[in-house]
Amino acid sequence: MIVTLVSRSGREVVRGGIELSDSATVKDLQEAIHAKTKKYYPSRQRLTLPTKAGVSGKPVVLSPKSKVSDYCEKGNSDNLTVVFKDLGPQVLYSTLFFFEYLGPLVIYPLFYYLPLYKYFGYDDTNRTIHPVQTYAMYYWCLHYSKRILETFFIHRFSHATSPLSNVFRNCLYYWTFGAYIAYYVNHPLYTPVSETQWKIGFAFGLLCQVSNLYCHIILRNLRSPSVNGGYQIPKGFLFNIVTCANYTTEIYQWLGFNIATQTVAGYVFLVVATAIMTNWAMGKHRRLRKLFDGKDGRPKYPRRWVILPPFF
Amino acid sequence: MASFFSTVKRIYLAIYNWAVFTGWIQVLIFAIKALNESGPAAVYDAVEKPLQLAQTAAILEIIHGLIGLVRSPVSATLPQIGSRLFVTWGILHSFPETRTHILVSSLVISWSLTEIIRYSFFGMKEALGFTPSWLLWLRYSTFLLLYPTGITSEVGLIYIALPYIKASEKFCFRMPNKWNFSFDYYFASLAVLGIYVPGSPHMYTYMLGQRKKALSKLKAA
Numbered sequence: 001m002i003v004t005l006v007s008r009s010g011r012e013v014v015r016g017g018i019e020l021s022d023s024a025t026v027k028d029l030q031e032a033i034h035a036k037t038k039k040y041y042p043s044r045q046r047l048t049l050p051t052k053a054g055v056s057g058k059p060v061v062l063s064p065k066s067k068v069s070d071y072c073e074k075g076n077s078d079n080l081t082v083v084f085k086d087l088g089p090q091v092l093y094s095t096l097f098f099f100e101y102l103g104p105l106v107i108y109p110l111f112y113y114l115p116l117y118k119y120f121g122y123d124d125t126n127r128t129i130h131p132v133q134t135y136a137m138y139y140w141c142l143h144y145s146k147r148i149l150e151t152f153f154i155h156r157f158s159h160a161t162s163p164l165s166n167v168f169r170n171c172l173y174y175w176t177f178g179a180y181i182a183y184y185v186n187h188p189l190y191t192p193v194s195e196t197q198w199k200i201g202f203a204f205g206l207l208c209q210v211s212n213l214y215c216h217i218i219l220r221n222l223r224s225p226s227v228n229g230g231y232q233i234p235k236g237f238l239f240n241i242v243t244c245a246n247y248t249t250e251i252y253q254w255l256g257f258n259i260a261t262q263t264v265a266g267y268v269f270l271v272v273a274t275a276i277m278t279n280w281a282m283g284k285h286r287r288l289r290k291l292f293d294g295k296d297g298r299p300k301y302p303r304r305w306v307i308l309p310p311f312f
Numbered sequence: 313m314a315s316f317f318s319t320v321k322r323i324y325l326a327i328y329n330w331a332v333f334t335g336w337i338q339v340l341i342f343a344i345k346a347l348n349e350s351g352p353a354a355v356y357d358a359v360e361k362p363l364q365l366a367q368t369a370a371i372l373e374i375i376h377g378l379i380g381l382v383r384s385p386v387s388a389t390l391p392q393i394g395s396r397l398f399v400t401w402g403i404l405h406s407f408p409e410t411r412t413h414i415l416v417s418s419l420v421i422s423w424s425l426t427e428i429i430r431y432s433f434f435g436m437k438e439a440l441g442f443t444p445s446w447l448l449w450l451r452y453s454t455f456l457l458l459y460p461t462g463i464t465s466e467v468g469l470i471y472i473a474l475p476y477i478k479a480s481e482k483f484c485f486r487m488p489n490k491w492n493f494s495f496d497y498y499f500a501s502l503a504v505l506g507i508y509v510p511g512s513p514h515m516y517t518y519m520l521g522q523r524k525k526a527l528s529k530l531k532a533a
Contacts, residue, residue, distance in 0.1 A: 184492050184493070184494075185492070187487060187492065189487040189488040190487070190488070190492055191487075191488045191489065191490055191492055261492075262490070262491065262492060263491065263492040263493065264491050264492065264493035265492075265493070
């Protein structure tokens with residue numbers, strides 16, 4: 001069979017098309033495209049069926065595991081037109097996460113250990129370090145170390161790669177907020193809260209971090225590749241009551257940190273992070289409810305909190 | 313009911329645009345008059361009141377965008393209006409030492425020319441339902457020169473104000489305090505200067521894109 005490869009503007013990407021055996025998979029097609037075009041490795045390719053005029057909705061994305069012939073129209077298994085889009089340079093998700101988390105892990109202790117505040121005009125010499133500041137540094141570093149370890153040992157990613165531009169955007173977000181919070185918690189003029197308050201804050205935060213880890217382990221075991229595009233209804237532990245229990249525990253974990261350290265910077269970060277995660281959670285909840293609609297033998301998605309009981 | 317609201321909307325927007333247009337005409341006339349009679353150092357004092365009024369009124373435009381009264385994306389209007397208000401109130405008004413600088417003249421002329429064209433463009437659209445093609449051309453072409461001159465003036469004035477900002481405690485909030493919060497106006501101003509670095513090309517290319525769209529529509533018509 002011949003696959004005609006066009007760009008979204010209609011131009012032929014590979015002149016003459018690509019010749020494949022009738023039983024070829026989409027993965028074979030991707031490798032053939034890579035061989036012909038040299039720079040478009042498979043994770044950079046987005047292959048879709050052409051949209052028909054007057055038909056709305058998202059274009060059909062070709063799945064690497066399927067056979068190319070699955071996408072052919074009935075009676076026309078000798079050729080297929082596929083639309084190609086270059087997704088730009090890609091990095092592995094694990095690479096992206098590693099660099100976003102490495103920043104805060106390294107930057108925060110810099111503010112704790114090094115006499116940086118004299119560059120901001122503060123006398124750094126006779127400062128006393130409050131116990132809460134030390135514990136905050138341990139807590140913060142534990143958190144980001146945990147994230148890095150989860151990236152390499154626990155998470156299973158739905159997409160293997162992410163655009164390179166996301167590295168810059170995400171690192172800017174994490175590294176800037178990391179520095180912003182580290183500056184205030186380690187400041188020579190920092191005012192600690194009562195011992196009771198920070199003990200409660202850190203204890204609560206740690207509890208949430210452990211819960212969060214457990215949530216990630218549950219999610220990892222959910223990803224069986226066979227049914228429903230890899231999606232299953234999450235269940236067990238907090239997932240029985242909240243769709244995105246992993247985000248919930250993450251948010252409350254930051255709340256614990258803020259209760260203990262009490263900075264405006266920390267709370268600003270909490271609000272922004274919560275907004276971002278809530279956005280993701282709404283999308284995921286919607287997707288799961290759409291997929292598990294109770295029809296055709298599929299189970300119906302149960303009524304659950306989206307992300308933040310008791311609010312939402 | 314719907315057409316009643318759309319008529320009210322049109323009347324409101326027409327009045328808004330022509331009113332602010334008048335403010336900017338005043339700014340330009342007073343500025344040129346002061347330049348002719350006394351020189352650049354006198355420009356600020358001559359334009360202060362209409363400038364502050366016309367520029368601050370632009371806050372309404374953010375609200376218009378948010379409530380959907382106009383189609384302009386908030387992502388394009390917010391940085392522009394934000395920087396204008398910062399320079400008008402946060403620099404010129406708060407640090408009088410900057411007012412006699414020659415960049416004030418280039419600033420005021422760049423701003424007023426741009427706004428006169430912009431507000432008359434929208435004012436005509438709302439009041440008469442169309443704009444003459446020469447006005448459309450002006451609206452989407454003068455920025456090619458006026459954005460660089462305006463941005464240079466803004467950045468220049470902020471830069472000149474920096475030593476005065478550093479020496480003063482104005483708008484600063486210091487530690488220690490219970491919420492471990494601080495605000496340093498000098499650092500904030502440096503951060504604003506930093507935003508101009510990616511912000512200016514973003515705004516300029518946005519307008520270039522708008523220009524392409526608008527002028528091609530003109531050709532087709």
